[in-house]
Amino acid sequence: MVLEGQVAIVTGGGRGIGKAIASRFAAEGADIGIIDVNAEAARATAEEIRPLGRRAVAAIADVGSVGAVKAAVSEILGELGRLDVLVNNAGVEKRTPFLEITPEDWQRQLDVNLSGTFYCTQAAGREMAKRKYGRIVNISSVAGLIGPIDLAAYGAAKAGIIGLTRAAALDLADYGITVNAIAPGPIETDLMRGVWTAEALRERPQHGAIARFGTVDEIAHTALFLASPQSGFITGTTLSVDGGAVAAGAYMVEKYRRRKLAAK
Numbered sequence: 001m002v003l004e005g006q007v008a009i010v011t012g013g014g015r016g017i018g019k020a021i022a023s024r025f026a027a028e029g030a031d032i033g034i035i036d037v038n039a040e041a042a043r044a045t046a047e048e049i050r051p052l053g054r055r056a057v058a059a060i061a062d063v064g065s066v067g068a069v070k071a072a073v074s075e076i077l078g079e080l081g082r083l084d085v086l087v088n089n090a091g092v093e094k095r096t097p098f099l100e101i102t103p104e105d106w107q108r109q110l111d112v113n114l115s116g117t118f119y120c121t122q123a124a125g126r127e128m129a130k131r132k133y134g135r136i137v138n139i140s141s142v143a144g145l146i147g148p149i150d151l152a153a154y155g156a157a158k159a160g161i162i163g164l165t166r167a168a169a170l171d172l173a174d175y176g177i178t179v180n181a182i183a184p185g186p187i188e189t190d191l192m193r194g195v196w197t198a199e200a201l202r203e204r205p206q207h208g209a210i211a212r213f214g215t216v217d218e219i220a221h222t223a224l225f226l227a228s229p230q231s232g233f234i235t236g237t238t239l240s241v242d243g244g245a246v247a248a249g250a251y252m253v254e255k256y257r258r259r260k261l262a263a264k
Contacts, residue, residue, distance in 0.1 A: 001029030002228045007080045009033040009073070011063055011120055012090030014041025016189040017139065020216035021087050021223045022056075023049060028224060030085065031055040033076030035069070035120070037062045037090075055080060063090045063116030064108070073123045082131070085227045086124040088117040088161075089139040095150045106153045113157035118164060121179070125172055134177035135227045138165050139219075142185045142242045146249065158183075162238050169236030178235040180226045185242025188213035209244025 008025045012018035013034035019041075022032050026049040036042035039060045046056035057079045059072035077083060092112045094105050117138055128134025143151055144158030162181055169179040186192075186204050193201070205212050222241050225231055240246050 001027075002224060002230075003085070004029030006030045006084035007033065007076075007082050008085035008087065008227065009035060009076055009083060009120075009124065010087045010089060011035040011116070013087075014038045014045050014058075017184065017187060017216050017219050018087070018089040019045050020220040021089060024217070024220040024224055025085070025087075025227065026052050026054040026056070029054075031080050032057070033073075033080060033083075034058045035061050035063060035072045035076075035090065062112070063088075063120055064111035066115075066119045069116070069119040069123055073120070073127070077127065083124055083127045084133065085135045085137070086120060086128075087137045087139065087223055087227070088120050090116055091139065091157075093151065093154045096153075097150050098152050101153055109153040110157050110160075113154065114160040114164070117161050121164070121168055125168070125175070125177060128177050129172070129175040132176040134172070134175070135231070136168070136172075136177060136179040137223050137226045138179070138181040139223075140165070140181045140183045140238060142183050142240060142245050145183055145238070145240065145246050165238060166236045173235060178226075178232065180231070180234060180236070181238040182219060182222050182226070183238050183240045183242065183246070184214060184219050185240070185245040186213050187216060187219060189216060205243070207245055208242060208248050212243065214241060214243060 008030045010018050010022040013022040014036040026032050031054050034042045042058035046058040049056040057076050059075045061068035061072035138161050140161040141158040143155040144162050148155040165181040
């Protein structure tokens with residue numbers, strides 16, 4: 001098994017992409033620490049992992065708080081004893097037209113998505129540096145690579161994660177720690193199905209070369225590779241898992257404008 005004997009922390013591991021990553025890592029031999037603000041979801045994921053024969057700890061914390069992050073990492077280390085892998089997956093998103101974004105909404109999305117990634121990376125990096133080994137995987141988004149519509153705060157934070165990934169990769173290389181990012185495109189989750197309109201669910205997959213939504217398992221598979229010892233010569237990179245959405249470029253904007261014109 002790829003992660004046999006290792007310990008991985010997955011933030012936002014209670015559901016969606018984070019849950020899929022935590023479960024996949026456990027299936028590959030890792031003990032799992034879950035950091036999530038949703039206590040019920042985090043504990044449910046931990047309960048599902050334990051029958052695989054792996055230890056699992058659910059630490060309830062808002063990653064936008066540096067104090068909460070330090071406490072959560074300390075709790076997990078106290079239970080599991082070491083740290084080899086960190087996946088920064090926790091995030092929030094609020095779709096709002098640019099002129100209507102409130103300072104509170106802007107700050108909240110930066111606090112969780114970008115600052116939370118920094119807080120967790122620093123806390124984990126300090127622990128990994130002691131053993132001269134670590135793998136850090138940050139979940140960014142194609143919204144950090146192309147101009148997202150009605151998602152200025154989210155896109156800015158996700159672009160910041162890409163910059164943070166590059167900087168941290170350079171700073172932590174001497175400690176045997178690699179830092180990489182994944183930029184998912186449209187990934188089908190229970191949350192998305194409950195929030196998106198039927199029209200959006202039909203239209204959005206058409207924006208890329210592969211005309212379907214991605215799956216959480218496809219992101220988990222990518223994260224597993226970047227978390228593995230076999231990825232040791234890869235650092236500071238961002239891997240798009242997006243069905244060709246970034247390659248399609250301005251096509252997204254074209255589709256958006258067509259929809260706006262049709263609605264008039």
